[in-house]
Amino acid sequence: MPPEVGAAGLPATRRRMPPWLATAALLLPSYAWLTLAVLLPLTAMFVFSFLHATPLGNKPVVWTLEQYRAFHDQPYLLGVAWTSLAIGLWTTGICAVVGFAAALALVRATAGRTRETLLILVLLPFWTNGLVRVFSWTMVIREGGFLDVFVRWFWPSAPSLGFLYTTPAIVLGLVHGYLPYMVLTCYIALLSIDDAVIEAAQSLGARWWTVLFKILVPLAAPGLVTGAILIFVPVIGAFMEPRILGGRVGVTMGTVIEDQFTQAFNWPLGSALAFTMLAVVLAVFATFSGVLRRSAAT
Amino acid sequence: MSGVDVTGVAKSYGATRVLTDITQSFESGTFTSLLGPSGSGKTTLLRIVAGFVAPDEGSVRIAGADVTGVPVYARNIGMVFQSYALFPHMSVAANVGFGLGRRGIRGKAARAQVEEALEMVRLPGFGARHPKQLSGGQQQRVALARAIVIRPDVLLLDEPLSALDRRLRQEMQVELLRIQRESGLTTIFVTHDQEEALTLSDKVAILDRGRIVQMGRPAEVYERPRTKFAAEFLGDANFLTGIVRAGRVEIAGAAIATEDRLPPDGATVTLAVRPEKIAIRPADAAGSGALENSLPATVASVIYTGTALTYMLRSGDLSLKVFAQNSDGSPLAEGSAVVLSWAARHSVSVEG
Known part of the structure; x- marks a missing residue:
């Protein structure tokens, strides 16, 4: 648009908005909402984490750093943190293997309507209520549950395979809930790989495992890393799956923090633990962002 | 090996x-x-x-x-x-x-x-x-x-x-x-x-x-x-379809000579002639006797590309294309009567 339009007789009010105004107008609603809905409560929690006790009633407000010493004062929390970390690693690892394989099959072996249908089926866990999803597993894997019934069809005297209230049960429930993230991120990453690149590798003498580990996995690494972050971060804070499927063994950082808010009514300790975890997660992000940037640059 | x-x-x-x-x-x-x-x-x-x-x-x-x-x-x-x-x-x-x-x-x-x-x-x-x-x-x-x-x-x-x-x-x-x-x-x-x-x-x-x-x-x-497709896909070609008569092919009233083996009299054959193999001269100019085939035609249009000229011609109900070098800088005018000539070995008999 020529700059002299106003001088050519058009009224000045018909001039276009400056571009920054349009950008601001588009961004403002989301950022205003995010500030209100996320930043304010989070700030409040951060402030709480420096208090001695929950500031309700007439208790005096006492500032302290003692909540952040929790890992030092209550060594059992280190064990809990380790459990959370192990569950997070197992869940992410299983999701990576299973999700990558599924994404690979979708990209390489399906097309058109079949692919669309299969992709929508991958999203099913997102459409079911989380609580229903987790509780349904208790019916499957408890002693004498559907799993046992099914096995005893073929082998009537089979011992019970039920593994409810164990760590594998927690991982099973978490994999079920978070697998779609990995399938989708890997699917997008694999979709962008040119078929000719795979054919070139084969023509040079590469068998399927060489193609997989030297071509497909490295080229889909950004998808794997994104999926891993999307899964690992919420999983180490998860409390529903550990509580329902883990029973007595299901004590994780997620459940401990939840307890501080709902049972012990110790909001400051809950906030301090939550922010400690946030710090760990940010450290994980910082580590992986380097990897991501490097793989994006090549 | x-x-x-x-x-x-x-x-x-x-x-x-x-x-x-x-x-x-x-x-x-x-x-x-x-x-x-x-x-x-x-x-x-x-x-x-x-x-x-x-x-x-x-x-x-x-x-x-x-x-x-x-x-x-x-x-x-x-x-x-x-x-x-x-x-x-x-x-x-x-x-x-x-x-x-x-x-x-x-x-x-x-x-x-x-x-x-x-x-x-x-x-x-x-x-x-x-x-x-x-x-x-x-x-x-x-x-x-x-x-x-x-x-x-x-x-x-x-x-x-x-x-x-x-x-x-x-x-x-x-x-x-x-x-x-x-x-x-x-x-x-x-x-x-x-x-x-x-x-x-x-x-x-x-x-x-x-x-x-x-x-x-x-x-x-x-x-x-060997085939019409090969002639057309690799380069350009004029296709002349006519009836074999006495070792020549009758096309648009002219008897066209070829060095290829022809089927017996009365059969229909197609000859391919490359546009750059055909010489073009005004109808009133003296002919060069060396070329076996000649065909009268009219210039329908000229495409001028600097170094070369492409003539689109008509001879009876035949359409032909000829590539010529732009050697004297004055292309033949549209509508002018010309004579096309080419050697017998450049009429190539092709399959449909």
């Missing part, structure tokens, strides 16, 4: 027949172009030789060994793709060394061969770069180096130059020819560009609807096309 032998190969996708009974020998060390329009089956034939597509019938032999049932990775082929298909996450040296690694050649020996291959494609010292840092022409050279470094039994090129711009393409044609001559590799080159095929090849095979209609040296195929 022959490089590649294809025997009785046929391929259908569903009800569509892509290739029909292809039997062809690609001699060791020769550069053969598969030339045809899209859908003629040339890429499918290349992919059958590579092993990406299994033929429904027939067999493929590479360097004497039957490879019909052998998977791609075990065939010892070098292939260059239209999209370059370099491994984007690897350096140039790792790309070129990939095939060597698969053959157990690593370390110092591999590095020396990689550097040698990069020198051959005129990219010495580029090993540490990444594909993204190279231009299209350089990427295609790396792809070529990657394919030849493994000393394949056959080099397969799938329209490798068509993604490059015109100038770069001509440069790469020269390079490709030099590299093929230096390496002595049996090469099969798929293209839809006739000029490229004529420039580069020892042999040209013309494909039409899943069949090889003609194969031979470029000049042979160009000068003596």
Whole structure:
């Protein structure tokens, strides 16, 4: 648009908005909402984490750093943190293997309507209520549950395979809930790989495992890393799956923090633990962002 | 020993027949172009030789060994793709060394061969770069180096130059020819560009609807096309259809001579005459008696391109095209009466 339009007789009010105004107008609603809905409560929690006790009633407000010493004062929390970390690693690892394989099959072996249908089926866990999803597993894997019934069809005297209230049960429930993230991120990453690149590798003498580990996995690494972050971060804070499927063994950082808010009514300790975890997660992000940037640059 | 032998190969996708009974020998060390329009089956034939597509019938032999049932990775082929298909996450040296690694050649020996291959494609010292840092022409050279470094039994090129711009393409044609001559590799080159095929090849095979209609040296195929399709696809051609009478062909009232064997009197034949083989002169000018054929015509239009002229002419109900050098700077006017003449050996009898 020529700059002299106003001088050519058009009224000045018909001039276009400056571009920054349009950008601001588009961004403002989301950022205003995010500030209100996320930043304010989070700030409040951060402030709480420096208090001695929950500031309700007439208790005096006492500032302290003692909540952040929790890992030092209550060594059992280190064990809990380790459990959370192990569950997070197992869940992410299983999701990576299973999700990558599924994404690979979708990209390489399906097309058109079949692919669309299969992709929508991958999203099913997102459409079911989380609580229903987790509780349904208790019916499957408890002693004498559907799993046992099914096995005893073929082998009537089979011992019970039920593994409810164990760590594998927690991982099973978490994999079920978070697998779609990995399938989708890997699917997008694999979709962008040119078929000719795979054919070139084969023509040079590469068998399927060489193609997989030297071509497909490295080229889909950004998808794997994104999926891993999307899964690992919420999983180490998860409390529903550990509580329902883990029973007595299901004590994780997620459940401990939840307890501080709902049972012990110790909001400051809950906030301090939550922010400690946030710090760990940010450290994980910082580590992986380097990897991501490097793989994006090549 | 022959490089590649294809025997009785046929391929259908569903009800569509892509290739029909292809039997062809690609001699060791020769550069053969598969030339045809899209859908003629040339890429499918290349992919059958590579092993990406299994033929429904027939067999493929590479360097004497039957490879019909052998998977791609075990065939010892070098292939260059239209999209370059370099491994984007690897350096140039790792790309070129990939095939060597698969053959157990690593370390110092591999590095020396990689550097040698990069020198051959005129990219010495580029090993540490990444594909993204190279231009299209350089990427295609790396792809070529990657394919030849493994000393394949056959080099397969799938329209490798068509993604490059015109100038770069001509440069790469020269390079490709030099590299093929230096390496002595049996090469099969798929293209839809006739000029490229004529420039580069020892042999040209013309494909039409899943069949090889003609194969031979470029000049042979160009000068003596066997079918109407071959004549039309490779270069330009005027088709004159008439009845055989007393060893000549009667067309538009004229008796046209040819050196080709003709069917008995009364049969209908089609002669192809290349537009640049026809001499054009004003009807009132003195004739040159050396040319056996002459045909009166009228200039319908002239296309002026500087160095050359294209005349569109009419002779009775025949339309003809003639290419002439712009030697005296004054093209014949539209509507003027002219006489066209050409030698008997330039009337080539072609199949429908």
